[in-house]
Each structure stands twice: as C-alpha cells, then as structure tokens.
Amino acid sequence: MPIKNGNQYIERIDQQNLNLWYQGKRITEPYSQHPLFSGLMKTQAALYDLQCDPEYQDEMTYPSPLTGEPVGLSFLPPAHPDDIKRRKRMMDHWSAKHHGFLGRSPDYMNTALMSLYTAADILEEHNPAYAMNLRNYYAYCRENDITLSHAFIQPFASKVSGQVDSLEDSITAKVIEINEEGFMISGAFMMATQGVTCDEMLVFPTPTLYPLDDENPYAFAFAIPNDLKGITFICRESNASKSLYNHPLSARYEEMDTLVIFDRVLIPHDRMFYYGDENVGYRLFSDGNFHTHIGHQIVSRYIAKTEFFLGLVESLAQEQNVSFDANIIGQTAKIMTMLETFKALRIAAEEGAKQNKYGYYVPASSPLLASSILFPSFYLEMVDMIQRLGSSGIIMIPYEEDLSSEVGSYVNQYLHGLESTSKDRIALFRLVWELGAGSFGGRQSQFERFFFGNAQTVNFRMFNSYDNHEDYQQLIHDFLGIEKKETDNEEDQ
Numbered sequence: 001m002p003i004k005n006g007n008q009y010i011e012r013i014d015q016q017n018l019n020l021w022y023q024g025k026r027i028t029e030p031y032s033q034h035p036l037f038s039g040l041m042k043t044q045a046a047l048y049d050l051q052c053d054p055e056y057q058d059e060m061t062y063p064s065p066l067t068g069e070p071v072g073l074s075f076l077p078p079a080h081p082d083d084i085k086r087r088k089r090m091m092d093h094w095s096a097k098h099h100g101f102l103g104r105s106p107d108y109m110n111t112a113l114m115s116l117y118t119a120a121d122i123l124e125e126h127n128p129a130y131a132m133n134l135r136n137y138y139a140y141c142r143e144n145d146i147t148l149s150h151a152f153i154q155p156f157a158s159k160v161s162g163q164v165d166s167l168e169d170s171i172t173a174k175v176i177e178i179n180e181e182g183f184m185i186s187g188a189f190m191m192a193t194q195g196v197t198c199d200e201m202l203v204f205p206t207p208t209l210y211p212l213d214d215e216n217p218y219a220f221a222f223a224i225p226n227d228l229k230g231i232t233f234i235c236r237e238s239n240a241s242k243s244l245y246n247h248p249l250s251a252r253y254e255e256m257d258t259l260v261i262f263d264r265v266l267i268p269h270d271r272m273f274y275y276g277d278e279n280v281g282y283r284l285f286s287d288g289n290f291h292t293h294i295g296h297q298i299v300s301r302y303i304a305k306t307e308f309f310l311g312l313v314e315s316l317a318q319e320q321n322v323s324f325d326a327n328i329i330g331q332t333a334k335i336m337t338m339l340e341t342f343k344a345l346r347i348a349a350e351e352g353a354k355q356n357k358y359g360y361y362v363p364a365s366s367p368l369l370a371s372s373i374l375f376p377s378f379y380l381e382m383v384d385m386i387q388r389l390g391s392s393g394i395i396m397i398p399y400e401e402d403l404s405s406e407v408g409s410y411v412n413q414y415l416h417g418l419e420s421t422s423k424d425r426i427a428l429f430r431l432v433w434e435l436g437a438g439s440f441g442g443r444q445s446q447f448e449r450f451f452f453g454n455a456q457t458v459n460f461r462m463f464n465s466y467d468n469h470e471d472y473q474q475l476i477h478d479f480l481g482i483e484k485k486e487t488d489n490e491e492d493q
C-alpha cells in the first residue's frame with residue numbers, strides 16, 4: 001500500500017490492542033474513540049489526508065522506487081541538491097497545518113528512519129544481515145506509510161544501573177537472551193511521545209559501555225509493532241479535551257507521552273539493526289547525519305510555531321488595546337527578528353548542503369544547531385510575553401457552557417472587549433491560557449527544552465560541528481603577534 005489517508009491511519013491504530021494503562025486502569029476501547037486520543041488522532045488523520053489531496057500530492061509524495069506508486073516525500077533520501085528543497089516544501093505543508101504543535105507529525109520519524117537508512121552501508125562491516133534488515137525495514141515503512149514513534153531515553157535509575165550494577169542485576173535495557181526466534185529484551189524507556197497513536201516504535205537506546213571484551217548487551221537498535229507480547233505502555237496525566245472552544249490546543253494537539261516497559265519481549269531477528277558494539281550505534285547516528293536531517297524538520301516546526309506566536313501576540317495586543325505601546329512593539333519586533341533568523345538559518349543550511357560519502361545531500365549542520373540552541377529559551381520568552389499581555393484575562397475564562405447557561409447574560413454583559421464579543425474575547429484568552437499557563441502549555445515548554453536532548457548535549461553538538469577551532473585561535477594570535485602555545489595533542493602528533 002502506498003501513502004495512506006486519514007481513515008486508513010485511524011483504522012490501523014484502532015486495530016491495535018496494546019497493554020495500555022491510564023490512572024491504574026487498562027484501556028481496551030478503540031483509541032480513536034477514547035477521549036485521551038480522539039482529538040489528536042483526528043489531527044493526525046488530517047495530516048495524512050493532506051498528502052492524498054490532489055492539490056498537495058505532487059509536493060508531498062514521490063513515486064516509489066519499487067512500484068511507482070506515490071509514497072511519502074519525508075522518506076525521500078536527498079540524492080539531488082533539489083531534494084532538500086522538496087523536503088522543505090513537504091514539511092512546510094504539514095507544519096502549517098499543525099502550527100508547530102505536533103512534535104511527532106509523521107515527517108519527524110520518517111526523516112529519522114531515512115537518515116539511518118542512508119548510512120546502512122556501515123552495517124555491512126558489522127554484519128551484512130543487519131544492513132539488510134535496516135534497508136528492508138525502511139522500504140517496508142515507506143511502502144506501507146507506517147506511523148512510527150521512538151523510544152531512546154531510559155529512566156534515571158536505568159541509565160545509572162548499567163554502569164554500577166552487575167549485568168545480572170542491572171535494570172538498564174538489555175538483551176537477556178538470543179535464541180532461534182530472535183532477541184529477548186527487558187528494560188524501560190522513559191518516553192515515547194505518541195507511542196500509542198503510532199503503528200510501530202523505533203527503539204535505539206544510548207548504549208551503556210560494557211567493560212568486558214565481549215558483545216555489549218546494552219548496545220542495540222530495533223523496530224517493532226507496538227502490540228508485541230510483553231510490552232506495556234503507561235500514560236502520563238492527560239490534557240486531552242473534546243471542546244475546541246474550551247481547549248483549542250489540547251483538543252487538537254495533545255500528544256500523549258508513555259513510559260514503555262519491555263518485559264522479556266522477543267524481537268524477531270529481521271527487526272534488529274545492530275547488536276553488541278556500541279561504536280556501530282554511534283556511527284549509524286553520525287554517518288546517517290541523524291541530527292542534521294531531523295534538524296531540518298525541526299526548524300520548519302520552529303518557524304510555524306513562531307508565526308503562530310506572532311499572530312497571537314498581535315491579536316492579544318489589539319484585544320488589550322496596547323498594539324502601539326513601545327514595549328509591545330519591541331516584543332513584537334523581537335518575535336519578527338527571531339522568525340527571520342530561523343528562516344535565514346534554514347536557508348543557510350539548505351544552501352550549504354553537501355554530498356556525504358554515501359552520495360546523499362545533507363544540509364549544513366551548524367545553522368540548524370544554532371536554531372536548536374536559540375529556540376528553547378526564546379520559546380519561553382514568547383510564553384512570558386503572552387502571560388504578561390494576558391494578565392487577569394487569562395485566568396477569568398468562563399467555559400463555553402457558561403455562555404449558554406442562565407449566567408450567560410452576565411458573562412456577555414461584562415467580559416466583552418472594546419470591539420469584540422465576550423464569546424470571541426474569551427476564545428482568544430482561553431487559547432492564551434492553554435499555551436501560557438495551563439498544563440498543555442507546561443508540557444509544550446518542557447518539550448521544547450528537552451525533546452532534542454538536554455541543553456549541554458545540544459551545545460556539544462554545536463561545538464563539535466566546528467572542526468576549525470584552531471583557526472579561530474590562530475586568528476587572535478596573529479592579530480596580537482604572539483606565538484601560539486602548542487597543545488598536548490599537537491605535541492603528540
């Protein structure tokens with residue numbers, strides 16, 4: 001099956017019967033009808049419908065190299081310079097639809113898988129069977145438009161245990177047995193965003209180093225359907241809502257995060273992508289330019305989200321009758337400046353794209369990393385702006401039900417704006433409340449801070465993306481006319 005539409009997406013997810021838990025109870029009804037997931041699934045379905053819409057299909061799909069049928073463009077490995085721009089257009093269509101609020105719109109994980117696929121050659125040296133598994137899996141996802149989540153990060157205790165406990169006692173995710181049918185895995189993963197509302201999951205932990213000169217049981221990557229025996233999903237507290245008026249964001253974009261437990265789960269041999277050597281895992285990431293390809297998707301999301309905030313701040317300023325206050329103009333100009341910065345960084349990344357050793361084009365990484373360093377703190381600044389502008393208005397926000405109740409006339413009489421009705425003014429302030437003060441907004445802020453790694457890790461990626469540190473130091477030494485002291489490394493050479 002080539003690209004799927006929204007109904008097909010929903011049908012597939014509804015067929016799953018996961019061991020899924022919320023507030024101590026197992027969820028068994030179809031997920032599209034469950035209040036926790038129904039709003040998000042409608043939004044996700046609309047994204048899949050978009051790629052089937054004749055108006056967008058040309059820019060969102062390409063002919064499958066196997067069948068010629070249309071498949072999702074987010075799976076396209078950029079083999080020509082123009083492919084990078086084609087990918088951007090496709091990502092823009094999707095992010096314009098979800099305004100940057102979906103961290104896991106389908107292009108995110110499709111891009112992740114595509115990037116690993118482009119480096120499958122390195123697995124040939126490790127074990128050709130794994131190279132074949134990764135290539136086959138990539139083709140399977142592309143041809144069947146599989147919706148993927150990912151689980152990389154483990155809970156705190158699991159991260160530490162592998163370093164301090166014996167292999168037997170360690171709770172770090174590990175291969176506990178290999179038999180004819182596959183690899184038996186036990187362990188836990190802290191977070192799979194949209195784990196429930198996807199078909200399959202890519203599991204790729206950061207490997208704990210293993211002191212013995214043996215196969216490292218902590219080093220592996222695989223992908224599996226969500227409903228294998230032994231997998232348990234535990235949901236966090238939900239922000240989901242059915243009312244688009246009361247909760248305009250969480251009724252559409254509430255992506256549930258789940259703790260995922262693997263209790264002796266059998267991973268078929270043909271779904272394992274590498275095993276036993278942590279260096280292979282690191283190389284798959286770096287040679288696949290994982291963070292760069294994903295960074296290209298992320299900056300498109302940043303642009304869409306910044307545009308949304310710009311519109312929101314301007315609408316809110318107008319509603320509060322302070323549009324031309326110098327301070328507000330300063331804040332609006334700051335958002336505009338950052339919007340232009342993200343757009344410019346994306347252009348720089350695209351114009352700086354280079355062919356890698358496997359023949360694929362990869363955007364320049366530093367501009368994309370710069371956007372990932374700038375955005376999280378700027379995002380919090382924008383949240384601060386709407387909190388200040390919203391003032392008491394974002395707290396006193398009666399429900400839609402109040403408007404049509406006996407007390408509705410009071411609400412209409414007292415909560416209208418200068419030119420707006422109470423209904424419209426409250427709608428705007430409910431949006432600001434969700435984003436600036438509610439639990440949906442709190443989770444969004446935490447997501448922006450951490451989804452791409454903690455700040456230190458992202459800074460290291462940027463630091464390492466420059467390989468000419470010495471040249472910059474030399475510049476200063478030349479300017480001052482002093483001789484540069486040799487570092488230990490240079491002396492050793």
Ligand SMILES: Cc1cc2nc3c(=O)[nH]c(=O)nc-3n(C[C@H](O)[C@H](O)[C@H](O)COP(=O)(O)OP(=O)(O)OC[C@H]3O[C@@H](n4cnc5c(N)ncnc54)[C@H](O)[C@@H]3O)c2cc1C
Nearest residue numbers: 150151152153191192193446447450451452453454455456
């Ligand atoms: C909303 C949300 C959704 C997510 N979705 C997913 C998902 O779908 N799949 C997935 O795999 N992961 C997901 N993540 C996890 C995300 O990848 C991790 O949160 C991130 O990598 C950081 O890891 P950690 O949470 O274990 O924190 P840590 O990296 O352990 O950081 C803990 C604290 O220590 C600090 N710290 C860490 N290292 C250093 C250092 N060297 N120097 C100084 N301070 C340091 C950090 O800044 C932080 O304050 C999600 C996270 C969030 C918040």
